[in-house]
Amino acid sequence: MSDFQDLISKLKKKNDSKIVLLVADGLGGLPLEPGGKTELETANTPNLDALAQRGTLGLSTPVLPGITPGSGPGHLGLFGYDPVKYQIGRGVLEALGIDFDLGPNDVAIRGNFCTLDDAGSIEDRRAGRISSEKAAPLCEKLNDIKIPGVEVFVRHVKEYRLVVVFRGEGLGGDVDDTDPQATGVPPLDPNPRNEAAKKTVEVAQEFLKQARELLKDDRPANFLTLRGIAKRPDIPTYEEVYGLKTGAVAVYPMYRGLARLVGMDVLDAGQTLDDQCSRLEAAWKDYDFFFMHFKYTDSTGEDGNFDAKVQRIEELDAAIPRITALNPDVLMVTGDHSTPSKMKSHSWHPVPTLLAANNCRYDNSTEFSESACLRGGLGQFEAKYLMSLAMANAGRLEKYGA
Amino acid sequence: MSDFQDLISKLKKKNDSKIVLLVADGLGGLPLEPGGKTELETANTPNLDALAQRGTLGLSTPVLPGITPGSGPGHLGLFGYDPVKYQIGRGVLEALGIDFDLGPNDVAIRGNFCTLDDAGSIEDRRAGRISSEKAAPLCEKLNDIKIPGVEVFVRHVKEYRLVVVFRGEGLGGDVDDTDPQATGVPPLDPNPRNEAAKKTVEVAQEFLKQARELLKDDRPANFLTLRGIAKRPDIPTYEEVYGLKTGAVAVYPMYRGLARLVGMDVLDAGQTLDDQCSRLEAAWKDYDFFFMHFKYTDSTGEDGNFDAKVQRIEELDAAIPRITALNPDVLMVTGDHSTPSKMKSHSWHPVPTLLAANNCRYDNSTEFSESACLRGGLGQFEAKYLMSLAMANAGRLEKYGA
Known part of the structure; x- marks a missing residue:
């Protein structure tokens, strides 16, 4: 207080x-x-x-x-x-905005579908503004990702936008965005800003690895970037x-x-x-x-x-x-x-x-x-x-x- | 400052x-x-x-x-x-209110005369609102209490209310009230809220022990509770x-x-x-x-x-x-x-x-x-x-x- x-x-x-x-x-x-x-x-x-x-x-x-x-x-x-x-992180606000009931152990992330070229660089940061009809089933697919010790939730928001939530003990919220804010370069690795965020980074890396595999044939939405990675304020x-x-x-x-x-x-x-x-x-x-x-x-x-x-x-x-x-x-x-x-x-x-x-x-x-x-x-x-x-x-x- | x-x-x-x-x-x-x-x-x-x-x-x-x-x-x-x-504690304000010249080594306390039953439980938290005429001499009696290394002052305020001041080195002000705010239960022990208050608690315990003896035949004012125990702010x-x-x-x-x-x-x-x-x-x-x-x-x-x-x-x-x-x-x-x-x-x-x-x-x-x-x-x-x-x-x- x-x-x-x-x-x-x-x-x-x-x-x-x-x-x-x-x-x-x-x-x-x-x-x-x-x-x-x-x-x-x-x-x-x-x-x-x-x-x-x-x-x-x-x-x-x-x-x-x-x-x-x-x-x-x-x-x-x-x-x-x-x-x-x-302060309320962007991911948290995005999750609140779709009525997601965030708990104290949740890390909320705003996801953006993007298009990768054959070399793995970002060709389009918004996956050609893919329609909601096409994006929603992709979110359901991502929602099936399993990571040991952590619950994963993926919810579609609108067009290329989605919410990802990791729920588990010991997950810190201070992780840098993976969106490089540019095209022609690969997505960034998630980077912890402090000790508490390291476990979250491991979870995010595993999530992104599985997502890359699941989405590889879904061009233009053949990958996603993670932004505003945050926990709700205490x-x-x-x-x-x-x-x-x-x-x-x-x-x-x-x-x-x-x-x-x-x-x-x-x-x-x-x-x-x-x-x-x-x-x-x-x-x-x-x-x-x-x-x-x-x-x-x-x-x-x-x-x-x-x-x-x-x-x-x-x-x-x-x-x-x-x-x-x-x-x-x-x-x-x-x-x-x-x-x-x-x-x-x-x-x-x-x-x-x-x-x-x-x-x-x-x-x-x-x-x-x-x-x-x-x-x-x-x-x-x-x-x-x-x-x-x-x-x-x-x-x-x-x-x-x- | x-x-x-x-x-x-x-x-x-x-x-x-x-x-x-x-x-x-x-x-x-x-x-x-x-x-x-x-x-x-x-x-x-x-x-x-x-x-x-x-x-x-x-x-x-x-x-x-x-x-x-x-x-x-x-x-x-x-x-x-x-x-x-x-912040000014209640005891300090009460002492100021009777023109008591509080020094930096003084712990000021608001006392309330109370009535104890034979089992030692509080029967009346205000000693039947005893008159000032009857309460003043009891305060003078308490003013004679001697505690080694500490000066003790007891001053009557009005009816059942009095001021107690302990003056001495190393007395902290953060001590809980002994008034349980209820009848049918004994007064509480003075409880220190930090290390600095421990010596004050020892003094208060000795004061209460002597007071109990001095007042034992003065029913309805056969004991007192201590409240708002505090030092003046630095x-x-x-x-x-x-x-x-x-x-x-x-x-x-x-x-x-x-x-x-x-x-x-x-x-x-x-x-x-x-x-x-x-x-x-x-x-x-x-x-x-x-x-x-x-x-x-x-x-x-x-x-x-x-x-x-x-x-x-x-x-x-x-x-x-x-x-x-x-x-x-x-x-x-x-x-x-x-x-x-x-x-x-x-x-x-x-x-x-x-x-x-x-x-x-x-x-x-x-x-x-x-x-x-x-x-x-x-x-x-x-x-x-x-x-x-x-x-x-x-x-x-x-x-x-x-």
Whole structure:
């Protein structure tokens, strides 16, 4: 634990309060022109605005100023974990993204099918972007690889991408990629970065040897490279840090996986925001804390579709009454990062954040927007402190010192 | 020292400036209803408002977001010490609270008289809340306990509560409580949490053995439990960090003790704010820095008495002209934490803070209030940085680097 989480963990106490963290992925935006409005400011959001009036606003910095986070660090910050301390390897994120239940003894790897020429050099790093139909059976073939003392799992992701997991005692995660990031050269040998990774390298070498034999007639996918070889971070659970019994209501596997990483129960969330609200209602009595995730504010931003992002924010707004009807003691609405449609990508901009609770200090906000959040009572703060504010507002922290 | 204090200590320089830190305990508040005003916003404070116009405002986070501090960490933060790094044990705070002058070789303990049954199990953890009249002579009896190589002090606090201090070389502070927090079981043995605490445990065992004999006929107070066994933190003094000669003008023992902990001279402050101002005037030439403490903004908040807190703030405001008449180079008005009367308790909310000095950057504030502080020039900042701002404004810090 970080010192701060250690402090929170010592101060935590239980009560009957309910906390909801509603994450609109990539919520923050930018105006298209100077003086213009952001997506959130353009959207008609009567329910969020009403919530802003009885809550307090602020801008959350996902990691540190200027840092654009991926979904992993973005969510770890919101969950109260220092996203610089706890790093999630690419292989782990890829495994979480296909709902693979990673254990503490698992090494997760992102695999890419590639094409080797007769001399064994890489001709195409993505095997001609082979179709999913053709790649999936190859993954099944690789899944039959047996290595003594280790369980091997191979799962297809999409096109040339796959996930490989080695499960066994004593496997370290710090192994260099075998992808040379170039063509005309052979794949690299897996290289251990420390003592603990040596056994993993032996396993990887054996895996690659068998894979080369199994795939030799499957050109263009006649071999694979291994990338982002990593174990999941050794991370304290929500129960350990906050004493909270936690349910995640997320549709997309990546976010379900991130929730599982911190020990949340991952609930069946259906496919739509309506499904998610129904699940929230059904599970309301069973948990202290709910993490709800809404993906489309990010994907429309990534598409550079300003109007579609506005629409998705309005869709989110329409779901708010079903959440507030449950009377959560603390309701937070925020994002894991900004995804301005102007930039068609994640960005570093701080994220509009709303916290509504009985004892929050009102800040005269009348709407939920980037500009109102800039003047809000929470100020600008690092995302990792949002959970301690939630715990305080829920009455779940003892006084520190006498 | 923390890295930051180490830096300040290297940059400090002397001049003839005078700095006043006026702490209104628990100053921050909450409105009773959305859109309403806090206690400070309700109070009529012409003098503080005038000071706000020629000063700069901000909101101070006592420890970290969401953390509700006790008086100890609240003041350490204002004094510029990292309140997470320097922790003050319960026994130390209890000793400070009765004006006991704790030295670096002292282990301070909060004692509770308790009732043992014939089998030696605890029947009542507070000895029937024995009256002060009956408990005081028992403390005097215990004060006669002699242990070779160690001085023993026993002081009555109130009703069943007392302070025990062991003074001697090589006594560590990390010893578990002997109070089992339950009845029907015997008191626990004192248990060392590390090597340095072993000698303290031997002393405590001998003390408890003699106490059991001395008190055996004093039912209901026929024994005592020991709690919060601790040494004062090894903390650099104000002279070491800031090069300031410092006088504390505080009425209540706890705050006099906290001032003494960081090496302040504790002055006779009388009983009222008027007395305190007179003392400040009389001592003005003798010190560089004055810490003035006003208790009643906290106690009225704890009582849940919104109107009384408003009145106490107005009382504080009325004292401002006597302070400004002395022309301090830097005058700060703040609190060690918030105590909203709505909550009847300390809280985590950031604390309104005012700093007036010749070279501060005005922020167009027209009043001293939570909402003005939210928009103030100091922004939201951790309390531990207030002292470096004061030093800077007093011209007492050299340039850092060339």
